[in-house]
Amino acid sequence: MAASDTMLGAGAKKSPALFVVDVMGTVIGWTAPAEELTGYRSEEIVGRSGRLLLMPGRTNLWSGRLHDQERWHGLAELRHRDGDRLLVRVEGARLATRLAGQAWLLSAVPADEDLSGKTGSLLESLINSFPVAMAIWDRDLRCVWRNAEAERLTEGFPYYRIGQSMADQIPGTDSSNLLEVMRRVLKDGVPIIDRESRWTSADQNEERMLSSSISRLDGVDGRPLGVCTLVLDITDSRARDRLHLLREASIRVGTTLDVRRTAQELAELAVPALADFVCVDLGESVLPDTTPLQRLATEPEPVRIPAFRRAGLASVHEGVPEARWHLNDAVFIRQASPFSHVVATGRTHYEPVIDFSPGSWLDHDPERAGLMRATGMHTLLIMPLKARGDVLGVTVFARTDNKEPFTRDDLMLAEELAARAALSLDNARRYTRERNTALALQRDLLPRVLSGGDALEVASRYLPSDVHEGVGGDWFDVIRLPDGGVALVVGDVTGHGINAAATMGRMRTAVRTLAYMGLRPHEVLTHLDQLIVRLAEEDDSPTDPTVATCLYALYDPATRRCLISRAGHPPPALLLPSGEVTFPDIPGGTPIGVGLGSFESLELELEPGTVLALYTDGLIETREDDLEAGMHRLGVALAAAPPPLERLCASVISSMLGGTPAEDDIALLVARTR
Structure with missing residues (x-):
């Protein structure tokens, strides 16, 4: 079994490995998942010291400074029966047994399963939504995990290959400076934040500016297990602003499981950093506590028109003069408009220069056209709030005072913000629905x-x-x-x-x-x-x-x-x-x-x-x-x-x-x- 395979694990999600040790560190309980994880059969481990499960020199996890705690959790490094390392997330809970007295109930799961999404969490989609190359390196500074962005950089930066060590010499590359920094972080634990460096390709034809952050990963015993690196390409100065906005989004959007709060957080974050006016309109399925919205009919034949409710609104102008509808108002969209097209197709409408000429879509919506002209709106993005294949609503980004039209980079940034917000909205929707269902079920039971x-x-x-x-x-x-x-x-x-x-x-x-x-x-x-x-x-x-x-x-x-x-x-x-x-x-x-x-x-x-x-x-x-x-x-x-x-x-x-x-x-x- 290769070390990298041992570290990363493979296959579908499995049950956690459960086992029990007494206060002296002797294994007194063993399960089939524990055998599958470590390779030790029950007859080989029960009754023997739990130190068999630890790499040489590691502190006994279930004694010492953890002995006075009722519960604990964190990263740990176990040893497979064949000698390979196992990086796991371990949880311990004190229990009392009739024969052995006080003991520890321990649960271990390969740490990478949380990172790779095998536990069913949303961490993988969140990590891969960042334009940041992320990687985890063990104590020998071998790459044991990377995200999609890092994988894309493997050709230019070969150290992102699984199992590749930063200490290896690769022709055409020079990693000595980065290696020294990573070793220092591993030794003293002091993180490096936003360290700028210059990278040149092997053929000297390409040069990029990179921003790196490096932090140490410590185990539950307090000893270092490796380091985590985050690298962002900041060759274009706009990338720095983009990173800052994404950092703000990770802090300010989705702080609660309230859909209206999340929608408003998205609007307030994007104004004025990206747009002068932002509105967020959500469908009925995302707002389960509201009464059903009415449907309007078009002329000449009656056609049901999708209706939304305004949940987020922000502007650089006091009173939000650009808004035709305000918070909690029902919002209706015309069938022959970009809004309907966005809802139907799930694709963004990008209009860098708004077309007010005869024959444009605004001919069918004169009231909206008049409001846009009056407020100086000149560039427009209409994008779906889409999560797990469902369109939850639409969000509009527009500029008035800022005379620069939206660029393709702006479009990509807005889509990333919308995707992040949509995921938070969908989580809130699912949470509310499941919580209401679970409450009703529990009250009945x-x-x-x-x-x-x-x-x-x-x-x-x-x-x-x-x-x-x-x-x-x-x-x-x-x-x-x-x-x-x-x-x-x-x-x-x-x-x-x-x-x-x-x-x-x-x-x-x-x-x-x-x-x-x-x-x-x-x-x-x-x-x-x-x-x-x-x-x-x-x-x-x-x-x-x-x-x-x-x-x-x-x-x-x-x-x-x-x-x-x-x-x-x-x-x-x-x-x-x-x-x-x-x-x-x-x-x-x-x-x-x-x-x-x-x-x-x-x-x-x-x-x-x-x-x-x-x-x-x-x-x-x-x-x-x-x-x-x-x-x-x-x-x-x-x-x-x-x-x-x-x-x-x-x-x-x-x-x-x-x-x-x-x-x-x-x-x-x-x-x-x-």
Whole structure:
């Protein structure tokens, strides 16, 4: 296996390699994807030191300075069984096992899969939309990845070939200066930004000015893994301005998943840098929260005309006198116009000098022609906002005060900005649609009425995330059993969106079925873990394996005893009648779907009036606070909450969030013994 092939990987998207090591660094759990990634079979690695997976001289990733963290992630360099390097993105999460005690659950994915788009992300299309040659070089300064722009430069700059080292001598080229700079960045970690250099072709017939930026790539252990280079041709001074505008676009366009905000960001970015007037008009499918737009009829025969709504508008003139329609107005386009042609064909209308002469398209739109003449509009670009084959709307670039007509370079820049904005708009559209669908699905799957019967008084709250990907897989349930007992369940499926909500529904159904079989809590979790693993093995789809946390409590009102077991889930909180809040020390167990360990139950006796609070980690974990700090805040909030359970839920949620948006889904289930 060649080193470059090992680094880059090949084939379709695969499941991440999952394995478990204890605190001493010994491998205690191994999966088939881990064997496929590293070449080590289970019998060769389980029970042996995890250092076998590391390149010589690398720090143990799951000990040392990472040992005090609950979760971590980053780049790492593993070793294949045949000795080749594996550049991977690794994630670690602490877990507790019955036999080995504290341990690490680790997930590794070849790093290039994120860069090449094999994970299903949009990173590849974004990277290849830049007119910048990007490449990644390992510690030996061999090229291990490049984007499309760098590939196009291979003929003139052969070091962009995969596996080619900057230290190799190639006739007709001189890379000594760049090699020295890259070695310095690799050694001291200080990035080089916008370093200008001159490149001359081997035949001395071509000379170009280049702007290079070089930064070091560090692994999760803090040691360097290589460098990343970005090179832009700035021979033409316009290229520098173009780069600046594209840099601004990466910061200012698509900052939220709001389509109107994104449209306005595009308009404001392009004025006055590219145009004096910009408007952005979007179709109904991109604005799902608006009422259907009307359709007009043309004369002499009735023909339905596509209608848009104005979502973005900017001008160098106060009051935007160039605009015939303003923000949120319905916009109609005539059939015999460049606008209809752009929508129908998906191709840009480029008019460097607007034609006002008789017989032009403006003859059919005298009102628009008069407005354009009055405001001095003289050059025009009308381009589609197109993403994944769909035309989402149109955007117009025009100049009035700037007397220079649009050039072909301006056209290319405008198209790049429009393509970037269209991708952000489509992401926002898909996000909104999926979030609304997932919310509706989850509301249908979650219990609508909770009842603890004569045994328990219950109340609950569910809050979808206001950031990231929206609704996720948090769920809860109260199950009244035939023998008079009551089961309380809270779970959290990894991921967000429709898949997470659907998986949550399947798990809730499975838990109900297992509960009615009269099983004890740890038996319920064991069967649930085996079921999810078996379903994942039978599923041929290339989705990530299902992993979830769960807490199951079984309360017997006759004895006031409560059996509780958890699978990687935060422990419950007990609010005693005295006002004291405690968190029972229940064995943690491994997450559901890993299939690595068994679970244990803890028995508690609950005096009358005790409140049992079950919750997901979204309630207690933030960017600033870890789980322990969050549990402390939860204890304070519970102790200060009013007695009625509905008011208690509202008070706890308000205290924990403090008026800030929820960073993750939140499920809260409280029960008071009668």
